[in-house]
Amino acid sequence: SQQGEEDPQALSIQEGENATMNCSYKTSINNLQWYRQNSGRGLVHLILIRSNEREKHSGRLRVTLDTSKKSSSLLITASRAADTASYFCATPIPGTYKYIFGTGTRLKVLA
Amino acid sequence: DVKVTQSSRYLVKRTGEKVFLECVQDMDHENMFWYRQDPGLGLRLIYFSYDVKMKEKGDIPEGYSVSREKKERFSLILESASTNQTSMYLCASSYPAGQSNQPQHFGDGTRLSIL
Numbered sequence: 001s002q003q004g005e006e007d008p009q010a011l012s013i014q015e016g017e018n019a020t021m022n023c024s025y026k027t028s029i030n031n032l033q034w035y036r037q038n039s040g041r042g043l044v045h046l047i048l049i050r051s052n053e054r055e056k057h058s059g060r061l062r063v064t065l066d067t068s069k070k071s072s073s074l075l076i077t078a079s080r081a082a083d084t085a086s087y088f089c090a091t092p093i094p095g096t097y098k099y100i101f102g103t104g105t106r107l108k109v110l111a
Numbered sequence: 112d113v114k115v116t117q118s119s120r121y122l123v124k125r126t127g128e129k130v131f132l133e134c135v136q137d138m139d140h141e142n143m144f145w146y147r148q149d150p151g152l153g154l155r156l157i158y159f160s161y162d163v164k165m166k167e168k169g170d171i172p173e174g175y176s177v178s179r180e181k182k183e184r185f186s187l188i189l190e191s192a193s194t195n196q197t198s199m200y201l202c203a204s205s206y207p208a209g210q211s212n213q214p215q216h217f218g219d220g221t222r223l224s225i226l
Contacts (some may be wrong), residue, residue, distance in 0.1 A: 003153055041156075042115070042201055044216030045159055084172055088154070090215075097161050098169070099208070099215065101154040 004089050006096035011055040012108045019079050021105040023089035030092055031064055032072050037086045039063075046074075046087075081111040114138075117202050117218035129160055129187040132221050134202030143185035144203040144215065145169075145177065154201065160185055161207070192225045199223075 004025045013019055023032070031050045035043040045057055049056045049072065056063045056095045062075040089102040118133035136143065144159040146169075156169030158177040168178050174196060178186045185204075189196055200221045205212040 035217075040218045040220070040222070042202075043215070045214035045216070048214060093213075097159055097167070098156060103153045 001021070004091065004100055006087075006089060006102040006105045008105060010106040010108070012110065013079055015079060015109055017079055017109075018074045019083070019107055019109070020073060021107070021111055022071060022073045022100045024069070025100065026070070027093075027100070029065070029067055029070050029072070030094055032063075032088045033099075034063060034072075034086045035063075035086065035090060035101075036072050037084070044089060052091055052098050054095045074077060078105075079107075081109050083107060084109050115202055115204055115216050116216040117200075117221050119221050120219060121222050121224075123224045123226060124189075124192050126150065126192060126194060128176065128189075128192045128226075130223070132187040132200055132202075132223070134187070134191075134204075134218055135183055136183045136185075136204040136216070137183065137218070138204065140203045140204035140216075141182075143179065144222050145175075145187045146199055146201045147171070147198040148220070149198050152169065157187065163202050175194075194225050197223060197225045 006023050033048045034046045037043045049063045060077045060105045065072045084106045086106050088104045090099045116135045133162040145157045146154045146200050148154050155171050160166045162205045176188045203215040205215045
């Protein structure tokens with residue numbers, strides 16, 4: 001099945017540092033969403049970036065989108081221990097109700 | 112806030128049993144989805160529904176069926192549970208994707224173990 005590739009698979013940083021995770025697809029990207037999943041819980045929507053946008057900010061989150069490279073990045077600035085979670089990208093398949101999710105990045109922020 | 116409620120957080124069943132996983136959303140969303148999540152495999156779509164009584168197969172529908180008799184409720188059925196269906200099951204709902212690419216709202220998941 002189709003999947004987006006995310007890297008790194010896992011990331012461990014100190015509190016206060018920035019965390020960057022990347023997402024790439026083999027298919028063209030329409031709009032792209034980022035989700036967060038705390039351990040043992042469901043996914044929570046963080047931010048959406050539209051195909052005509054190159055960068056978007058929301059609080060400590062900064063998302064970039066490069067449709068020509070079919071890739072996106074999520075930057076979390078000044079990380080906190082509470083940011084420890086898995087992060088997933090997702091993009092809809094045009095003309096369908098389906099989404100392609102990335103493989104996820106496990107972020108651990110050490111206090 | 113949108114709330115998607117899955118009936119059980121943890122469930123243990125035996126091989127061969129018929130298993131029902133229930134999901135209810137309170138935002139009048141047209142679309143509802145069932146995924147399973149396994150380590151290293153990410154989220155895989157089992158079935159989705161875009162309206163009452165309407166359903167389409169996802170990427171891994173074998174061994175599963177679904178029911179959507181009311182707009183707010185979407186049930187996943189394991190016809191005859193097998194050990195390879197041990198997994199985390201996630202339900203989600205959303206407005207149609209054409210509406211400005213609405214996000215999906217997820218329940219907290221059901222961790223299902225088949226013994």
